[in-house]
Amino acid sequence: MEEVDREAVVDLLGALAYGELTAFERLALDSRFAPTIADKASLAGMAAAEFGHFRRLVDYLRDEIGVEPETAMAPFIAPLNEFHESTSPSDWLEGLVKAYVGDSIAADFYREISAMLDPRTRALVLEVLEDTGHSQFAVDRVRSAIQADPALAGRLALWGRRLVGEALTQAQRVAAERDALIRLVAGSSDNLGEFSRMLGRLTERHTERMGSLGLSA
Amino acid sequence: MEEVDREAVVDLLGALAYGELTAFERLALDSRFAPTIADKASLAGMAAAEFGHFRRLVDYLRDEIGVEPETAMAPFIAPLNEFHESTSPSDWLEGLVKAYVGDSIAADFYREISAMLDPRTRALVLEVLEDTGHSQFAVDRVRSAIQADPALAGRLALWGRRLVGEALTQAQRVAAERDALIRLVAGSSDNLGEFSRMLGRLTERHTERMGSLGLSA
Secondary structure, X not given: OOHHHHHHHHHHHHHHHHHHHHHHHHHHHHHHHOOOHHHHHHHHHHHHHHHHHHHHHHHHHHHHHOOOHHHHHHHHHHHHHHHHHHXXXXXXXXXXXXXXXXXXXXXXXXXXXXXXXXXXXHHHHHHHHOOOXXXXXXXXXXXXXXXXOOOHHHHHHHHHHHHHHHHHHXXXXXXXXXXXXXXXXXXXXXXXXXXXXXXXXXXXXHHHXXXXXXXXX | OOHHHHHHHHHHHHHHHHHHHHHHHHHHHHHHHOOOHHHHHHHHHHHHHHHHHHHHHHHHHHHHHOOOHHHHHHHHHHHHHHHHHXXXXXXXXXXXXXXXXXXXXXXXXXXXXXXXXXXXXXXXXXXXXXXXXXXXXXXXXXHHHHHHOOOHHHHHHHXXXXXHHHHHHHHHXXXXXXXXXHHHHHOOOOHHHHHHHHHHHHHHHHHHHHHHOOOOO
C-alpha cells in the first residue's frame, strides 16, 4: 500500500469504527422509546450488530494495519458526536427513521469508496456493511405508522431532511480537514469537485429511499 | 416437568431475560460516561454480551418451553424498571460498581437456584451467567480509582449499599407475587423463611465483594 493510501484507509476505517460505536450507543439509547418489548429487542439487536462490526474494525486496524484504533478514530469523534447531538430523536419513529437513513447513507458512501480499496480492506468493509435485515424492520414500522396516521408523513419528512442536512455538514467538515481521504475519493486533481458530486449521488439515493418510506425528501 | 416447575422455570427465565435486556440498555447508556473510547468500547462490549444472553433466553423460552417470551417477561418489567430508575448512576465509577454488583448478585442468585432446575435449563442458565471477564474490568477500574483518590471509597460504599437495598426491595416484591418461584427456591412449606435466608446469603456475598473492591458494605 502506498503511504497516501494507508493514511486514507486508516481514516476510512477509523471513521467507520467510531460511526459503529456511536450507532451502537444511540440505538441502545433510542430503544427506550420502543412501544413493546419485542420492538425494544429489535432495536437492541441492531445495536448489538453494530457493536460486532465495531469490534471487527478495531481488530483489523490494530492487527492488520498496525495502528492504534483510538488514533484512527480520533479525527472523527467531534463530527460524529455533533451529528448525533444535533439529531437526537424525540420519539420511536424518529429513532427508526434515523437508524434507517444513517445506516443507508453510510452504506452508500462506503460502497462508492470500496472499489478504490485494496481487496482485503474492501472485503472487510463490505462484510461490515452487509444488511442484516434490520433496515427492513425500520421500513416496515415507519410505513405502517404512516398508513395508520398520514399526518405523521410531514413531520418525518422534515426530520429526514434535517438528518441528511446535518450529515452533509459534518461530511464537508471532515473533507476540509482530511486530505488523504479526499484524494482517495476523488483520485484526481479536482478533489473537492468529485467529492461534491459524490455527495450529490448520496443525496439522490437518500431521496429515493425517503420516497420508498412514503416521505417526500 | 411438573406444572409448578414449569411455571417457576418460565418465571426464572423471564426475569433473567428481561434483566439481560435492561442490563444491555443501562450499560449502553452508562457508556456515555466513559473517560476514553477504549473504556466506552469495554462497557459497550459488556452490553453486547448481555444482549447475546437475552437472545439465547428468548429463543429457549419460545422454542423449548413453548411460551411467548413477552408473556414470561411481563411480571418482571415493573420491578426491574423501578430498580434501574432508582439506581441511575451519576458517573462512570457508579456505573461500573452497578454493573459489577448487579451482575454478581444475579449470578449468585441463579447459581443458588440452578441445582433445582432440570438439566437443560440449568445448562442454559449457567452458560448465560458465565463470566466473560467483564467484571474484572470493572473491579480493576474501581480499585485503581480508589487508590488514586481514597476519598471516593465512602461515596462508592454508600452507592453499593443503595444498590443492594433497592435490589432486595424489588426481590421481596417479586417474592410476594410469584408463588411458584418461591416454591422452587424453598422446596418446603416454610417458603418465605427459606427465601429470606437465601437473600441473607446473597447479601453476605455482596459484602465480601464490596470488601474486595476496597469498599465497606
